[in-house]
Each structure stands twice: as C-alpha cells, then as structure tokens.
Amino acid sequence: MRGQLPPGAEDFVEVPFAVPDGVREIAVSYAYERPDMPDGTAGNACDIGLLDADGRFRGWSGGARDSFRVGERDATPGYLPGPIAPGTWRVLLGPYTVAPQGLAYEIHVAVRHAPAIGPGRLPQPAPTAIGPPAPATGRGRSWYRGDCHLHTVHSDGSRTPAEVAAAARAARLDFIVSTEHNTTSAHTAFAAEAGDDLLVLTGEEITTRNGHLLALGTDPGTWFDWRFRARDEGAFARTARDIRRAGGLVVPAHPYGLHLGSQWRFGYEHADAVEVWNGTWTLDDEAALATWDNLLGHRVLPAMGNSDAHREPQVVGLPQTVVLADALERGAILEGLRAGRSWIAESAEVDVAFEAVAEGGERAGIGGTLPAAPGEPVVVTLTVTGVPDPVVRMITDEGQTHLAFTGRVEWRTTSAATAYVRAEVRHAGDGSMAALTNPIRLVNGSTGGGR
Template identity: 55%
Template sequence: MAGAGTLAPVAFAEAAEGQAETKVLTGRFEPGTADFVYLPVEVPAGVSQLSVVYSYDKPAVPSGTPGNSCDIGIFDNRGTALGGDGFRGWSGGFRDRFSISRTEATPGYLPGDITPGIWHIVLGPYTIAPQGLNYRVEVTLTHGPAGAPYRPNYPSERTRTRGRQWYRGDCHLHTVHSDGKRLPSEVAAGAREAGLDFITSTDHNTSSSHGVWGEFAGDDLLIMLGEEVTTRNGHWLALGVRPGQFVDWRYRSRDGELPEYQRAVHRSGGLCVAAHPYCPWVGCNFKFGYTGFDAVEVWNGPWTWDDDAAVSEWDNTLVESVRGKGSWLPAMGNSDAHNPGQTIGLPQTVVLADALTRDAILDGIKAGRSWIAESAGVDLSLAATGPRGQAAGIGDRLAVAAGDKVAVRLDVSGVPNGTVRLITDEGQVFQQSLPASGSGSVSWLTTPAVSAYVRAEVRHPLADGSAGAPALSAGLNFGAMAAMTNPIFLDRV
C-alpha cells in the first residue's frame, strides 16, 4: 500500500434508539505526510446511520506552490487491507460530508448495514501547503432500526443484437457519484443525443453508481460498468467490470501492486486502459508503463497538446511491437466528460463488434478493431488489399510477400477541408486535403518491405486555414484531430 498511517481511535458507546451522538477530531498534517491516514471509529451495535463532515484550512501559497487538498473515504469493520472487502465509499475532495445507512448513501458511498466494529475514515492529503494542513472531522452515529435494504438495479450486459457492425461509444464518463455534475439519467440522455451505442460508467475510485444504471439502459444503449482507478501516479480505466466490483487505487508505481488489480479486472472479463497519459495535473501523468494494459486512451476530451504527445508515444509502441513480433496496444478515445459544458462523445471510439454486448464490445476494443472520431458526424473506413485480393481492415494483419504491392484506401466524410495523413513505422508517408464537402477517398501503394503497418489520421485545418505539414517549427504542425484509426499491420511472409 502507498504510504499510510493510523490515528488514535474514536470510541462511541451504545445509546438508546433515536439518539444521535457526535464526536469531533482535529489534527494537523505536515508536508511529507503519508498518502493515506486512517481514523479508526469504534461503532457499537444498533447504529442505523453514520455521517461524517470534514474541513481543512487553505492558507495562501505563492504562485506555483501547491496548496492544501485533502480527500476522504471510508472502510467498514472488514478492514482496510488492499483489495479487501471493507470499502464503503470515496468522494475524494468533491464533498465535505457523507452519510451511509442500510437503505441509502451519499453518491460515492455504498448503502448497507452499519455493522458494529472498527470502521476507518480515510483521509488522503493530496497536496499540503508549506504551512501544513489543519483538519477537522465530525462523526455522528444515529441509533435506531436499520430500515429497508438497498436494492441495486444493474444494467444488462446484452442488448437485442443488431449483428456485426460498427458501434460508437464513450468509455470514460463521470457522474455525481464522483466529481461529475451530471446525474446518471443526464449522462444516458447525453449519450443518446450524441448518437452513441454504448457507454461505460467510470467514476473515480468507487462502484457506487453501478446499481443505478439499469433504469437508463436499453436495446439502443448498452451501459457497461467501470471505474477510473485514480492513483497518485496516474489514472487507469477498469472497463466492463462485474456489478459492484471495486478496484483498489491505494498504491504508487514503486509499490508493485498494480498487476494484482489488473489481474482482478481481467478475471472479471474486463479491460485495463491507461488514461490520458500526458495529463499535466498532479497525480495524473501516467507513471506505470503499459505492461498489463489492454489499450491506451490517446485522445481525451477536446484535442490538446497532451493528446498529440500521447499519440506520438503510442505510435512508438507500435514500432516496438513490430520489432518484437509481440502484442500491440490499441488506441482509444473518450470524452472524460464531467459537467454539462463538456460534450459526451467528444471523442468516441467506434468498434467493430459481433453484437452490442459487453463481451463483444470489449473483444473489439482489445483486438484494436476500432477507430476514434470527434463526433457521430465523422465517418471513415480504412482497408489494405494484397495482389491476390487478400484484404485487411483496421486492427487486422495482412500477410503477403515482402515485395508484394499493397493498396491502401481511406474513405472519409464529415471533415470539411480536412487533412488526411497516412502514417507508417517510417512516419507520415502521404498527405492529401479534403474538399469543402468534407468527403473524399485517398489511395496509396506500398509493400510490407517498407511499411510494417499503416494507420490514418484526419485533421482539421490549422487556425490560419492551412492544411499543415511535418516540420520543425515553434507552432503546431497540424490542426486538431477529427478522426484516427488503429493500424493495419503488413506482415512479410
């Protein structure tokens, strides 16, 4: 476990039904405090609700110096062990209070019995100002009958099949169950409005939203369950996990714990995806490497410089996979939408799958049979054809003789005045502009001897209206991405 500490316990006595008792703890964290500090709370029998309110000071700091930021969550009497069963909720720094009862809980937290024993409030001092961080935690236990049990409504893992086709989806979305401002109902409505066929719920470090999605799924919208595993050394997406599955996040790269949680996701049939690897915020830049991951999110939200960096690094991994003749890491794009001003489905991953089901969509993502679009208004196809009619599509391998001519064709629509780029292990090898209509086709010839793979990008014009070009310059070489594909590999036989 990442650095952790434990404070002295707070004890409560048994009380009469209807009585509430509150205790307050104050303390101080100095710079260099452990990542997680646990406050034990001795919970007696007969408690129907546990409530917590916390606060901390935020002294002024010089520009460029992190100020105070402290997260919060809770584990029940089953303990705080990594990967254990004790997790009961997390709100990070998004809320200053929460409550849990058998019937309901604050979003981010899991309803259920307030079982007697030692619970642990977990404080996570994310950043600490040079002056230190003074905190106050107020714990209230209310005694009384437990109430009716919570009944989760999980979404189906299948829809009425539409057969093998391209399905559009967004696999990185947040709700009020973490730091988002949309209700699950609003996320589902936004996905339908964006023309999506599937989404994945990925709230930070909690599975609390899993039990509400069943109401909003349907044959027109597959809703898969997940989590954005938010560590101090980067974020990753656990996609398509089983209902209620919790994936632990209390470790850093140096701790060596990540593979255990990757295996847990894989055992459940899910996928592990490295998220926004070049995000510049504290704790977001991805430090784990890509071993054990099934895909990498190279495009996160509206196109920015960090997406360009992620695509460049990902392209290097493709070359490495060719040299080693090993597995390769498919690319994904997701919106990471949190708030009403952020567009669900910008971008979206378009997956070739045998059916609109959890297993089929995840299989397509893992195989790299996918491409990324900024919206449902953009469409494309990429194919490679050998001299005897052998054909391969996105994510496939075309095996032909080293000197055989391979015809590559890209058809695209929805990108007015866009720039088509074909990229191989040598870099950009072809460029052509699209007309004002946004639709066009390009063809290009190569051989496996000179091209280990080929992939396509479609870019918007630069701000001055120009198409862009590979260059060593202070400015951007190309405009924002409109669409990009996973590669077609050209294998020499």
C-alpha cells in the same frame, strides 16, 4: 476528531471511530485549513472516504464533497449502502497536497439508530444485487460507437447517471462505461438507464498518485483499490490481473494529463489499450499519440478516445471510440476493443472506412493483419465523410508517408516497405484531430489469412 498532517504526510491516513451496536446510519463531515499560498507553493487539498469495521471500502468522494452519509438502505452518491456493523470504522483521508505549515483537519461523525427523515430523505428500498449488463438490441456485426470514460455526481461530476445516459443518446452512442473515481456506487444507478438502444457497461477510474487507470467492462459492483504508486513493486501487474479476472480491460487514461498525479508512470506492459484522445484535442493528446505510435513498432496496443466528461459544457461522446463487434453486448464490445478493431471520431457525424488490399485479393481492415509477399503490391484506401476540408495523413513505422487534402485517399506500398499503416484525419484550420484509426499490420508471407 481533530488532527494535523505534516508536509510529506503518507498518501492515506486512517482516522478511527467507534460504531456501537444498532446503528442504522453514519453521517460524516469534515473541514481543513486552506491558507492562501504564494504563487508556486502548493496549498492544502485533502480527499475523504470511508472504511467499515471489517476494513472494507464503503465509499470515496475525493475532494468533491465536505459531507456524506452511509445507511443501510441508501447513501450519498459515491458511497455504498448496506449493513452498519458495530466496531471500529475509519475515515480515510487522502492529503493530496500539504502546505508548508501543515494541514489541520476536523472531522465530525454522527451515528444514528434511525436514519434522519426530512425533505429529500424519503425511505428508500433496500439495495438489490447488480446483475450483468443486459445486451442491447444492436445491428449484429457492425460498427458501434461508445464513450468509455464518464463521470457523474457519484464522483467529481455534476451530471446524474440519467443525464449522462440522455447525453449519450443525443450523441448517437451505442454504449457507455461508468468510470467513477475509486468507487462503484454508480453501477446500480446506471442499471436503470440501459435500454435496447444503449448498452451500459460498468468500470472504475483507478485514480493513483502516479496516473489514472480505466478498468473497463468489469463485473458490476467489482471495486479496485487505488492506493498504490509506481514504486510499489508488482502493484500495477496485480491490479491488471484483478481487472481481467473481473472480465475487464486495462486502459491507462490521459497519460499526459495536466493535473497533479494524472501523468501515467507505470509503463504499458500490462495494458490492453491506451486512451490517446481525452476530451477536446489538446497538446497532451499529441504527446499521448506520439508515445503510442512509438510503441506500435514492437507490440499491439490499441488506441482509444473518450470524453472524460464531468459537467457542462463538456460533451459526452467527444471523442468516441467506434468498434467493430459481432453484437452490442459486453463480451463482443470488449473483444473488439482488445483486438484494436476500432477507430476514434470527434462525433457521430464523422465516418471512416480504412482498408488494405493485396494484389492477390486478400484484404484487412482496421486492427487486422494482411500477409503479402515482400514485393506484392498493396493498396491502402481511406474514405472519410463528415469532416469539411480534411487533412489526411498516412502514418507507418517510418513516419508520415502520405499527405492528402481530400476525403478519399489511395496509397500504394508493400509488406517489405511497411510494417503497419494507420490514418489520421485532421481539420485544415487548426490541425486538431477529427478521426484517428488503429493500424493495419502488413507481414511478409504468402497470401491467405488476411482479416
């Protein structure tokens, strides 16, 4: 099948093909022209996926592969095995960018009545239903470390799920979340990697043309369509509702990402948290941090940090979100993240304790609210370990109110002077982030009820 897409083509183009009765496997390959372009002019880039005869999603590999197969019992990573119903199937093309002369493509489809057997193609058992993630052993109510944005060979990463799980254990993480681009095919593979020492939750990175959205901790096997833009009225709100119905959190990822289409354009009204730290600390993280801080004056929106690791040398667990939860299980972890009882660290070497205590004895920790009489003294204490020569900043609704160069800091305020306080710990040399907390809120009121 051959075709030509013009500049300004639709975001997604369906190319139909017929599948007769009795087919056991479909194999697809494609190619397209990639002309050399002058500096500043976009060339051709075209993603690919597959819809079955009922219009259901059967997989997506973006631009990571030029061929794939879908069979009854197994499939290429990124694609879903299952029945091959007769009818009109569709190759789904996603022209990411189109050169001025257009994008000429060629698709080859082979339908097989028995799957090909050869090296590396031993028959596989039929796929089984995915159950909810089993709780890990945990430590009761405690601080748990996790990385909630990870990729494998099931989208555009190069690690296998087993390699990601091994890297998570090496980084001393307690939980991870599977977040492949626009596909759930890794959910089954990751189920085998969970254990008493590692909770594995499932999700998806919904990769729209106007920003990327993490669906975190959703029911295993639940897929979310990514084919919408910010201009599509109500699309983000509907997607957010669908994520929550599936038990998950709605988290915009890397709001100021540098790649085309990765900047967040949907606003934060329907978000449960926001990823302000993505991988190694860079200027786009500084921009995300500033945007998040501006939101704190009028709404509670927790911050998260994740590695977004795809391949070596990207480090799983750099950074990691540390959450206070009642148990190492899905509901408790998500509840802690939603409440903002969390902070972000560059590694498991870093530890932080952050607390506000009113003169009357009431206290609140990260993500908590401390009621205090307007003139009642409040002492805010930060202790950090694992960061040589730390630079500690106390940030309130007025901006930076305290700066210190030690691992233990005390700062005094009142609820009349401070609406919230959060802490940053940076490296003295280059100013990069080592740790970052969610805020403690101070409210005018009688003591009693702090948490």
